[in-house]
Amino acid sequence: MRLRGSLVILLAVLLAACASVLGLKRTDPSRPFEHRAHVLRGVACTQCHVGVVSSTHAGPTHEPSTAQCKSCHAKPHDEHTCSACHGEASTRQEAELVHTQLRFDHEKHMAHVHGDCARCHESSASATAISLEPKMATCFGCHEHQGEWNVSKCDGCHVDVAAEGVPPESHVVHDGDFIREHGVRAASESELCATCHDDRSCSKCHGVTVATLPWKLAVGGAPQTTGLHLSGFRSRHSLEARAQPGLCNSCHAEEYCVQCHATMGVAAAPGTPNPHPAGWVSGAGGGQHGMEARVDPMSCAGCHGGAGEQLCIGCHRVGGPGGNPHGPSFTSTKDKLHDLPCRLCHGTGT
Amino acid sequence: MRCKRSASRTLIAALSLLLPTPAHADPSATMRVDGLVDTQQSGGVLVLQGDASHSAVSAEALLWTGGATTTGVVADALVFAIRVREPHGLAELRVGRFLFSSGAILPVQIDGASGIVRAPWGTKVEAVTGVPVTSVGAPTPLYGPQDFEWLVGGRISQVIVSRMTVGVSYVQRRDLDEIVDHQVGADLTAVLRWLDVAARAAYDLTSPGISDALVSGAARAGPFRFEVFAADRSPSRLMPATSLFSVLGDFPSQSVGSSIHWKAAPRLDLWLTGAGQTVGGVYGGNGSARALLKLDDRGAGSLGLEVRRQDVSTARWTGIRATATQPLLRTLRCGAEFELVIPDDPQKGAAWPWGLVSLGWHPSSRWELAGALEAASTPIHDFELNALARFSLFLGSK
Numbered sequence: 078m079r080l081r082g083s084l085v086i087l088l089a090v091l092l093a094a095c096a097s098v099l100g101l102k103r104t105d106p107s108r109p110f111e112h113r114a115h116v117l118r119g120v121a122c123t124q125c126h127v128g129v130v131s132s133t134h135a136g137p138t139h140e141p142s143t144a145q146c147k148s149c150h151a152k153p154h155d156e157h158t159c160s161a162c163h164g165e166a167s168t169r170q171e172a173e174l175v176h177t178q179l180r181f182d183h184e185k186h187m188a189h190v191h192g193d194c195a196r197c198h199e200s201s202a203s204a205t206a207i208s209l210e211p212k213m214a215t216c217f218g219c220h221e222h223q224g225e226w227n228v229s230k231c232d233g234c235h236v237d238v239a240a241e242g243v244p245p246e247s248h249v250v251h252d253g254d255f256i257r258e259h260g261v262r263a264a265s266e267s268e269l270c271a272t273c274h275d276d277r278s279c280s281k282c283h284g285v286t287v288a289t290l291p292w293k294l295a296v297g298g299a300p301q302t303t304g305l306h307l308s309g310f311r312s313r314h315s316l317e318a319r320a321q322p323g324l325c326n327s328c329h330a331e332e333y334c335v336q337c338h339a340t341m342g343v344a345a346a347p348g349t350p351n352p353h354p355a356g357w358v359s360g361a362g363g364g365q366h367g368m369e370a371r372v373d374p375m376s377c378a379g380c381h382g383g384a385g386e387q388l389c390i391g392c393h394r395v396g397g398p399g400g401n402p403h404g405p406s407f408t409s410t411k412d413k414l415h416d417l418p419c420r421l422c423h424g425t426g427t
Numbered sequence: 428m429r430c431k432r433s434a435s436r437t438l439i440a441a442l443s444l445l446l447p448t449p450a451h452a453d454p455s456a457t458m459r460v461d462g463l464v465d466t467q468q469s470g471g472v473l474v475l476q477g478d479a480s481h482s483a484v485s486a487e488a489l490l491w492t493g494g495a496t497t498t499g500v501v502a503d504a505l506v507f508a509i510r511v512r513e514p515h516g517l518a519e520l521r522v523g524r525f526l527f528s529s530g531a532i533l534p535v536q537i538d539g540a541s542g543i544v545r546a547p548w549g550t551k552v553e554a555v556t557g558v559p560v561t562s563v564g565a566p567t568p569l570y571g572p573q574d575f576e577w578l579v580g581g582r583i584s585q586v587i588v589s590r591m592t593v594g595v596s597y598v599q600r601r602d603l604d605e606i607v608d609h610q611v612g613a614d615l616t617a618v619l620r621w622l623d624v625a626a627r628a629a630y631d632l633t634s635p636g637i638s639d640a641l642v643s644g645a646a647r648a649g650p651f652r653f654e655v656f657a658a659d660r661s662p663s664r665l666m667p668a669t670s671l672f673s674v675l676g677d678f679p680s681q682s683v684g685s686s687i688h689w690k691a692a693p694r695l696d697l698w699l700t701g702a703g704q705t706v707g708g709v710y711g712g713n714g715s716a717r718a719l720l721k722l723d724d725r726g727a728g729s730l731g732l733e734v735r736r737q738d739v740s741t742a743r744w745t746g747i748r749a750t751a752t753q754p755l756l757r758t759l760r761c762g763a764e765f766e767l768v769i770p771d772d773p774q775k776g777a778a779w780p781w782g783l784v785s786l787g788w789h790p791s792s793r794w795e796l797a798g799a800l801e802a803a804s805t806p807i808h809d810f811e812l813n814a815l816a817r818f819s820l821f822l823g824s825k
Contacts, residue, residue: 100693100724223589224547230516254686254700257656261641264530264627265584265592265616276506277476277489280526280536 110164112201112209120149122194122201130192133182138172168209175210178241180234189219231272238272358392395422455480457823465801465815476506477823483512505536519543527555530582530596531612531627531639536560537578549586551594555579559600576602584614591617609633622646650690656702657683681705694721704739711739727760728753743771760787780804785815795819 115125123130125141132139146159153159160169175181190196197211216222216234225231231238263270357366392399413419456479464471472493479486486509492502508523521541528534530553539557556579578601584594593615600608612629624644631638637659645654659681684702691697701714715735722728731750737743746769752762765782785799801813 098720098722099691099695100721223549225516226589254698257658258625258643258654261627261643261656262616262625263528264614264625265594266625267529275478276487276508276525279528279534280489280505 108162108165110168113203116195116202121192123192129183130187131184133184134176134180138176140169140172171208171210174241178236180236455823458821460820460822462818463815466813483514485510485512517545517547519545524560527557527580529553529555530584530594530614531629532580532582532596532598532610533629533639535578535598539578551584551586552581553583554581576600576607590619591615606633610638612639621648652688654686654688655683656685657681694724694726695719706739709739711743713737713739722753738771745769745771758788758790760789761785762787778804793821795821 125145126139127141127145128136129139140160143159146163147153150159186197195201197215198209199211199215200209222233225233235241259270353366356364358364393402395401409419413423456477458475458477461474461476462471463474472491474489474491476489478488488507489505490502490507491505504524506523506525508521508525510519510521512519519542522539524536524538525541526534526536527539527541537555537557537559539555541553541555541557544552556577558577578598580596580598582594582596584592586592594613596612596614598608598610598612599606609632610629611632612627614627615625617624622644623646624642626640626642628640629638630636640659641656642658643654643656645652647653682702682704684700686698686700689697689699696719698715698717700717701712703710703712705711713736715733717733718731720730722730729750729752731748733748735746735748737746746766748764748766750762750764752760754760762785763783766780768779769777770779781801781803783799783801785797787795787797789795795818797817797819799815801815803811803813
């Protein structure tokens with residue numbers, strides 16, 4: 078019986094610890110302000126938020142003071158400021174942010190809603206609402222801004238969207254696998270990305286001269302957002318090295334690459350001009366280079382793209398040691414005199 | 428320090444001078460300087476980035492210098508562009524060095540100009556022309572650089588009932604006055620109540636065939652987000668100059684998969700992803716499971732764990748990655764990362780462990796100092812240790 082009791086207590090402690098760690102149990106003593114309780118008791122919003130009726134974008138915010146609370150709650154249970162426990166700091170920070178970043182006048186809206194604040198602040202009727210900021214869809218319920226939306230003209234309401242830092246509700250890309258998803262989702266909605274991200278954000282990975290910000294520059298930051306050398310890097314490193322020349326050199330000396338390639342048997346000894354080991358092209362079917370090209374032609378393309386095609390054509394041509402590159406019944410819609418790579422061989426009309 | 432601050436202020440002032448300043452203007456400019464040194468490289472890297480904006484004009488720059496090459500110190504600009512916007516948002520012009528990325532056109536870094544014209548009914552027309560940027564920081568290419576080439580492209584898109592955007596795009600890249608890359612693309616994004624779909628596809632006109640196709644559909648249900656995706660990629664998309672491979676035999680890589688994100692608890696996120704894949708006609712797949720536990724409500728501290736299995740063609744390995752970060756004091760943050768990859772092929776090594784512990788000090792909003800120790804076992808060193816240090820300076824105002 079005693080053992081069972083101990084187990085129950087232990088389980089309860091573990092559950093409580095888990096609840097706290099997972100965020101199921103609140104550790105912050107503050108809690109959402111009891112707007113709903115006040116509404117049910119018939120307390121008008123403007124009774125506490127004095128002056129909001131005539132407030133403009135340029136004026137102060139209208140957070141009630143402790144003195145205002147005490148005008149009704151004559152016997153506060155301690156001497157602390159009411160807002161220390163009632164209402165969350167994040168809600169007040171949000172109000173400050175909205176006040177700074179939105180061009181909004183309560184004064185102009187009060188006449189239209191006839192004093193019904195909940196028409197916009199819908200969540201004030203909830204006992205647990207943390208955010209009281211109306212959603213943009215609520216604004217669009219009355220205001221027609223399709224034209225501005227289409228031309229990305231946000232500054233009628235937003236002072237600086239990027240500085241506001243509030244992701245739009247459709248901002249779902251970062252939830253999943255960002256590396257895989259962001260490209261396809263940004264294809265049509267690049268301007269949505271641009272509300273927060275500038276050219277530099279994209280160029281740091283997609284740019285060519287990219288020795289700029291090696292991931293190690295983020296050292297000391299949040300590790301879950303970094304890590305260029307994620308698992309599997311080796312299988313794609315040649316591609317990345319060629320796609321982003323200079324990035325590797327920002328951390329590794331060239332000798333590092335040469336030594337490793339020599340050790341792994343995919344390169345000649347350091348100091349040899351030819352990067353491939355001896356016998357690279359000898360043997361049936363092109364030897365090792367033929368096998369590597371068939372298994373992973375992208376690795377070849379990492380170095381031999383562009384002008385490198387000339388190198389391939391040097392052997393893989395009619396009469397050349399590499400033989401005719403066109404298989405049986407080969408057809409092509411290319412203009413052999415002008416299109417690449419045809420013109421490399423057929424440019425003279427042969 | 429004084430010299431660095433002075434240089435930063437000079438750069439901010441230079442950026443600001445690019446902009447006209449009417450009397451009612453409220454210009455803003457920011458500047459960030461990052462310096463990185465570590466014991467593995469022969470020189471450090473210094474990165475300067477900044478932006479300035481005022482009314483309808485903004486400028487952005489990211490410059491870097493340093494790096495370790497046998498040819499000495501290198502420096503270049505990644506972004507150096509000025510953007511002018513029509514006050515009502517109807518048009519925009521960008522000039523300088525920037526990354527042009529729009530629709531299904533592959534992102535390309537160019538020295539050139541791009542323009543956008545938007546109509547209030549949701550039509551948008553984009554056009555770009557310029558010279559693709561080639562590397563100057565890398566070692567001299569073994570077989571010589573590309574000759575002069577230029578690029579022209581554009582996209583037209585239409586918003587449909589605020590829920591859908593469709594676009595078609597076109598790009599032509601020339602070298603020695605001959606077409607070397609010639610693609611047309613289409614893209615679509617639809618955001619419905621519980622489902623959002625995005626797709627893009629590019630068709631290579633030079634070597635007829637699909638050079639790139641991606642589609643992703645995601646749905647939300649409570650704490651779950653389900654996604655299915657499919658991709659068809661080819662080297663012509665990854666490296667547009669490799670058209671030869673479309674003659675000798677394309678390198679097909681197709682994948683179909685699904686992922687689930689479960690917000691299991693306010694501080695706990697779980698991801699599960701799996702995909703089937705074909706690479707060069709060889710079937711395989713990959714899968715991963717990832718967890719992130721925030722140690723506080725704001726996520727300032729966190730623990731992460733990821734297990735990944737790659738099993739296709741010559742890439743067959745199992746890996747695990749663990750991360751941890753936690754603020755120690757108001758201005759101090761520590762972090763640790765660990766990776767272990769076990770390749771299937773014993774000739775590639777038994778295991779590749781890599782780890783890093785870091786400490787960041789952020790005493791003010793103006794500057795930050797961080798250091799780290801990195802240790803690994805690689806194919807060429809049984810054990811190697813590297814120390815890194817970073818200094819960052821933030822200037823300017825918004």
